[in-house]
Amino acid sequence: MSVSWVLAVILAIGVAAYLVARLRATRLEPQAGVKQHSLPGYHGSYALILAIFPAVIFFAIWKVASPLYIDGAVWRSLPEQVRTASDVNRSLTTSTVYTIGTGLRRLNTGELEQVRSGQADLKALFATKGVAMASNGEAYMVPAAETYNSMTDASVRYSGIIAVLLSLAGAWLGLSGITLRRRARNNVERVMLWGLIGASTVAILTTVGIVLSMLFQTLAFFQSVPLSNFFFGTVWDPRFAAAGSGGATGQFGLIPLLAGTLYIALVAMLFAVPVGLFAAIYMSEYASRKVRSVVKPVLEVLAGIPTIVYGIFALVTVGPLLRDISAALAGGQPLIMAQSVLTAGLVMGIMLIPFVSSLSDDIISAVPRALHDGSLGLGATRSETVRNVILPAALPGIVGALLLTASRAIGETMIVVLAAGVAANLTINPGEAMTTITVKIVNQLTGDLEFTSPQTLVAFALGITLFVITLGMNVLALYIVRKYREQYE
Structure with missing residues (x-):
């Protein structure tokens, strides 16, 4: 199930929860001495929030964390002598494995058996499927690529199922407690307040991150170049050090x-x-x-x-x-x-x-x-x-x-x-x-x-x-x- 489909299903559940909750709130029977605390729109909004927000937050965290876990699992599936070799570039190796995994998805059963048996030329075979490879890779990369494909498929499947179930559970929770005295308005306002605080925090942290990213590199620069030379220098000539220059850096x-x-x-x-x-x-x-x-x-x-x-x-x-x-x-x-x-x-x-x-x-x-x-x-x-x-x-x-x-x-x-x-x-x-x-x-x-x-x-x-x-x-x-x-x- 693709990301767009999962989000569409969650949104549909949220809208349905909103409409049903609002309808139920409008049909609440008045009771003597009991005044309705929140308008029907707040009951609907609270049900929509419970149906959408937890599911979307979980889905987003899963999508960020699952590639990190899969990368580690794929790397651990490689032979130990490969992982411990000093001349192995981990990012290049895993990138090649992922490319092979993309090519394996486009093969039919017969071609897949040839690849598993080592009888196929991966570079030539994948070229016919629209997947470019710089080389044939290594034999150990094919099982690792299959591991990558299976884990990716499982991640997509389970994340979608769990997100939809969370959305349904949130909708049920929002619909099950609709009463005259339910403080739906307070709950909605509280969620909006935390949302505004979160947005402000993101803006502040982004600014701080930008400043710190420049500050640390600037401090490293001033370890090589004196402050006086930078702020009071009248010549801009940042040439690289040449042979015989005595280490001059401009x-x-x-x-x-x-x-x-x-x-x-x-x-x-x-x-x-x-x-x-x-x-x-x-x-x-x-x-x-x-x-x-x-x-x-x-x-x-x-x-x-x-x-x-x-x-x-x-x-x-x-x-x-x-x-x-x-x-x-x-x-x-x-x-x-x-x-x-x-x-x-x-x-x-x-x-x-x-x-x-x-x-x-x-x-x-x-x-x-x-x-x-x-x-x-x-x-x-x-x-x-x-x-x-x-x-x-x-x-x-x-x-x-x-x-x-x-x-x-x-x-x-x-x-x-x-x-x-x-x-x-x-x-x-x-x-x-x-x-x-x-x-x-x-x-x-x-x-x-x-x-x-x-x-x-x-x-x-x-x-x-x-x-x-x-x-x-x-x-x-x-x-x-x-x-x-x-x-x-």
Whole structure:
């Protein structure tokens, strides 16, 4: 029984339990002095929870644990001399066994007997069945593959049966105790509370896991490279140690990457903030409903465009255009390269416009209408109302939105790769190429590298540095919003 069928049966049992429990609850006969505690919908929901949740949780745990148990059993079924050999790769051996097991499932009885007797060429035979093998394997792998197949089939069969039985037992438990005083509502609310706590815990643990995974690798990196060389170095040249280099492993200066990250983000914000903020003011204060219903969705379409498309747009259109314009103005020698800080900043600014406009529009619309109407009632013009009343009232929220947008700009990768290049330069000329931290993280983790050399581990140091920067900006944004929000309510 496949996973989808098991889940479908469990869901059907849960729905049936819900309908029956609700029907029974509606037919409960009133008793003198006894008031029904929970509505029929809660009785149905409680029966559905008992029918679905325990069965699904068991089924999920079984599906996670059974492959681990089967792997161990298959490995133990191999001859002892194979398991104790020092040159045996366990993962490769078990993978070959599993491939043989897949091929055995596609053989008929006669072909299967030939394989068991050792008379068949496994590689050629399985190729006719659509199963590719690099070699014929070893003779001991066929019995191990049959063991794997039988255990897998038993696991699938028993897990489905037990999950369905648990679902039926839960449904029976939910239907058997329906009375006027049954606290079904409390039980449902308790389950929902624990579900919300579980979801929050997963989010927190995921964040902690991400931080710890970067932190441990970062500590390993700083065992090879001093902190001062990383945080205060002005040269980024993480070359591998060459013969006769005396063990030199390059230079890992963060400053060129950090400068490029902040420079490109600054150019993007200088372009996105005025356009996005003015668009938000227009849509919230000046535009009619008909215009707003058209302009706002069109602006938000920009947020749905993949960043790689923006990068191609910068590489093919914006970069060459800026280069040609600067060359024409300078008399032949371009002042702006096709791949430059200005190119990446402009295109990234276009991408950020919907973030700024949408967030600012929501914040401006949240300003109490009484402030707006009171200003107009006292004789102020619309522009004076926006400048002297609306924007000051919405300023904390707008500042927070801009900080969130800046953190989005700092984390961008694809636009920078195509529009600004990968050269770790340290310059103040926006017409030259620079790169960012995210680009170098991708570069250092691209290729067949082991996580033991400083050239690879530096990516984790860069990642945790970027994490701290964006986290600080997000915390600052939330602080500003929460501190100054109440004075305008």
